[in-house]
Amino acid sequence: MLAESIIRIGRPIKDGGMPCREKIRLLTDVSSENCKNFFRHVFLIELAGGDSCLQQLELGDMALENNKETFTVDSQRNVTFPIFYPNGGNPLHAQGIYPLPCYLLYDPHLKALGEKEQFKKEFLSPRLNNTLQYRDMTLSEKELLADQVAVLLAAQATEFISEDKQLGILMIYDARLNVFQEKQDWMGEDETLMWINESRLQPGRQLYLDGEEVLQCINQAKFYEAAELGSEKNAVSTFSNQPAAEVVSIYNKAWLWLSPTWDMPRSIYWQDDEWTKGIKVDAESYAAYFYGVQFLKEIQVPVASAVLKEMFAPVTSVEAKKNMKATSFESIYGIPLVLPLTDGGSQQLFANYRRMLKKDSEKQSNSDLHLKVLAGIDRVVPEIGDEHRLTILYYSGDLSRGNMHIRAVIEDIVPSVAGKIEQILHDLKVSETGKIQLAFGVAEQAVYKTQTLPALLANAFGPGYVWETLQAALHKEPLRLERLRLTTARRLNELANKEDTWQMVQELIFYYSFLYFLHQYEQKILQKQGGVMILSDWDEFKALYSQGRLDLCHLASVEQLGFTAGLLLRQFHNSYYQKTGKDFVKQRVMKFGSKLTPAMIWKNGLLRCEELAQQWNMKLGANFRPVLAQALLGFLAKQDQLVPEKDSFMTAFWSGYLLYKADKKNDKTEEDGGNDNEQQ
Template identity: 50%
Template sequence: MLAEAIIRIGRPLARSSMKAADRIRWLTDVGNETCKNYFQNVWVAELGSEEAQDMLHYLQIGEMKEDGKQSIFEVDSKRIAAFPFHYPNGGNPLNAQGIYPLPCYLLWDAHIKGMSSPGEFAAEVLLPRLLRTVPYSSESETDLSSIAKRVANQMAKACHMWASDERQLGILMIVDSHLECFRYDEQPDELAVHPSGIQPEKWIVLDSSTTLQWIREAKLREATELGEASNQVSTFTNRRTERVVSLYNKSWLWLAPTWEMPRSIYWKDKEWIKGIKADPESYEHFYYGTQFMKAIQVPINSATLKEMFAPVMHAEARKHIRASSYEQIYGIPMLLPLLDGDSEQQYRKYRLMLRQQEDESKSALHLRILAGLDRIVPEISDDYRLTILYYSGDLSRGNMHIRAVIEDVVPSVASAVQNILRNISSIDVPQLTQALGLPDQFTLHALNDLPSMLANAFGPGYVWDSLQKVLHRHPIRIDRLHEITARKCNDSAKLDKWHHVRCELLFYWAFLSFTDQYTLQITGTGKESVAVDWRQLLANYQHGQWDDEREWSVQELGFISGLLVRQFENLYRVKVHSSYMKKKLLNFGSKLTPQMVWENGLIEFQKLIEQRELKIGKNFYPALARALLAFPKAQAAGLLDKHRHEFISTFWSGYLMYKKSDQDQSDNAEHSEGGDNDDHSQQ
């Protein structure tokens, strides 16, 4: 259950030795980047024993700084914890909503512009918020109305000081000395609010323990909006407790009152505890966990989204689709111990995960490679499990859609997959790039990360399922990869889009290498290699030496056939000024088959060489002889039809990897431009 995982994440955070100021930053939204502009206008209304002694302080928690051509407000991060608030998610923010832990409220432009009308400001802005504030819950509405009027009158008198036609945001804190969360101290600390105007030479300071207690109570009271009961068994501890509440949390609208989910007809709108009952401690851990998830979540970048969900069968369509066309998807990595142990150790690992700097350690898990997320999991043992949650939608409105939850990923398995991907990037891709004639330092986005690779190999509809399989070391089938590659190569070759063909083959061979290494190192199924050794075949062909007498597989036969056709094509084009490939092999649409390569190609070569007096290299005939013997056997065994997609994919690979041997000087007419009317548009 996802809620239980969130509680397990929050437990070490709640039990850690985190400082009070850091804990307030964690449990509230003061450190939220979207809230920084509220600190440009901060009002501290200090209430005296009588209304005549009331003082109003106006300040900024930060300063404006120039960033190029624009000014940016930079918050003083050391002071923000003294003004704890929760940013409202959903609903109209101009109205009071949720529960306020202490009298510290966010103000919007409409509120600030309305300060000049104290009666209306007191009745419509301040009083509704005071009624929802934890320490004032036992106060009468009359007393709270009096406090609202005192504050409103002070702000109305001084509103000319900050009046502006521009859009303004701000924070109002009401310092009531009767409340336990405020005290006066001669020395300021991290929770110092402002120098007092009523008690000279003293500072207004927040009491940390009371403030944290009220923050917890505010969240518990929010949860009671969807259900509360006494003397019930908690869903998470399986123990009877005096008080249980729902898991409703306005800062993490996973469960929202407006969510039309399937539930029992016997549940009333505010009886969600019939599904899940949380005791106060579990709810506190749940809230810590949700704050961590908000901090750790990152969007999948637009380039990866395009690779994951663009149609794989249409190269031209992929070129014209904008990366911004897809709904944003967010990812949340969750690191869970198998056994709850040292809270401090887990807390340190969570802090490391939140850091943005790059960790070059090979033992760390780089989720940018494994999951398309710009997060790094520090070195961990298999005493932990990694869970990755993907969702789309608007969290602030409770409109969330879970795309996938990949649970219980073993760190050593993820690390092994990561090492394979790095080896492919550093070893296989440069060799393939050179062999296929692509530019040096060429980058193919489809090979940037594991989700992109799986989506391009199997299609967008299989991305989550295949990612789940790979990270759980399940065997993967690649029949679909062969089919997709063969079709796209045929389509692009017919249109002379040779750059597209090269890109597809670069991905094809890189993914086959990934599959081979994954099968050998991780699944341990003992299956034979799915990729042919193209390097060895290319070397044997160029030297015309075939030492072994074993029969070629269909994939090897396809590769050798591609080399033969390309070598013949280069000579034929020079001699006849026409493309044999276009004339004989791609003359019937783009549905090139192994039988067409055999019957319309290789069988005709000897006759055409004699008729046209083509001087072909010495390496050509040994390979042609073996291929002409292999085709009938493969046809009789039904292998040409069964493995037709593998044949075509390796055929185009051999066709584009062929290069004239430097040792062969008998064929001076042969050149390497045949079939290369390239479209060099980048993929």
């Protein structure tokens, strides 16, 4: 269950040694980019006894960035004003339970400050009624408080309202509340006391926020929010399996993967406030859950648009993929979850989580896992042993709108397996791809679709198989080649009809790059030997061909037969072109741009070679006729397999055709023993 994993992640963060200030920053939206401009206009209302006063603060400075003025928030002081950015719903209305009287002000709210009754009715009263600290206050007491604040703001509204769009924060420093403390002397800022400002009612005295009290209020407020969709007294918690005085639903406004406006996660037999019939959460587990979801929001990373294009663009049509833009795809976010197999060692786990919160995505050691390579998300998982498991969550949608859809959850990834796969991809990128490019006679360059595992698998199997194959690879399951050969054969056929040889070579470079990955994957992950022929495996085969020593025993598979046919037709084409100036395959084999098949290669191509060689008095290499004879016997022996295995045959055929190079040492003509004049 995903919720249980989130609780297990949140518990060491909640109980670990994270300073109070950092916890508040994690649990609130004070550091959100969406909220920075709210800190330009902070209204601090101080209430003590029957006295009141108003201060306006600006927590930050304007700075010039890229020739544009932008507001930079004071990262020390913003934590003192714990705010929550609305997720879904109308942000102008009161939402959820406020842990303390600290509220966001939108432009319509600020423009209404001068209208005392309107501001009180539409802004103050709804929020005071939903504030945890005022739950036990009578209605008349809350009305009196609202009047006092509204009058104070209206009296000075003209001083700070402008025609420009404005955002702000309203904090009511109510001396009666435990979250606020007043000190005679400057106390500095320790782990729990956070300085708000100097008192205006009592100059020289300092106003502080009690961080520990704030954290308790935040947890309690979120617990009460969850109770809106269901609560029960004296029930057994789903997660602790222990009786609790009160349990609530799993609903959380900060993580709307279970939204009250979405009917799918709950039974049609539940009422709107009966979600505890599905999951019951006790207070401690819910607090850990809230820490967990806030942590996951911090470490979530959007999958790069270039990776999304490789993952979800059509792969059977080269032209369709070429015309897809990287911006054509809905954003997908990836979140890594690291979980221990057993409870315990929470401090070490907490230390790893803190490292994951850092924005630096560079690996610190060879044992770190770089998820950009493995999962397409730019996060580094610090070194963890196989006593842990990694889960990767992918979702799309907008959390701020309550529109979140889980795309895939890949659970129980063994770190050592992930590390081996990352090393295989690294070796492919650093050394093997260059060798493959050299074999096809092209300059060495980066191949983007082989540099990340999701892109590699998507280009091999197609977008419909991305999550399935990604999960299979990370779970040490076999990967089948049929789909790869199908997509490669279709792309090669499309490009052959367009005579786009360069792009055909690029497709085969990817094909053999994937085969290298699969070969290494089977050897190092599955402990399986053989089964996949990589490009270097064809070197001896090509050498035997050049010497004319390929026999029927070397043509044991349709793939080997197709590769040989490709070598033969390319060698024959070179001589044919010298005599006629025409492309043999295009003119004689692929009639009218039709889809090339094994039967056409056999009957329109290889069977015509001897006839045309005699007709044009062609000088062929001494190796050609002996290999041609063996290949024709091979076609007779395997004619029943040509249709079922046509994709394997055609991919191998184009490989041999485009890899062929005349061997000056061995390709002697039969007539005079000299080098043939085949076009290279």
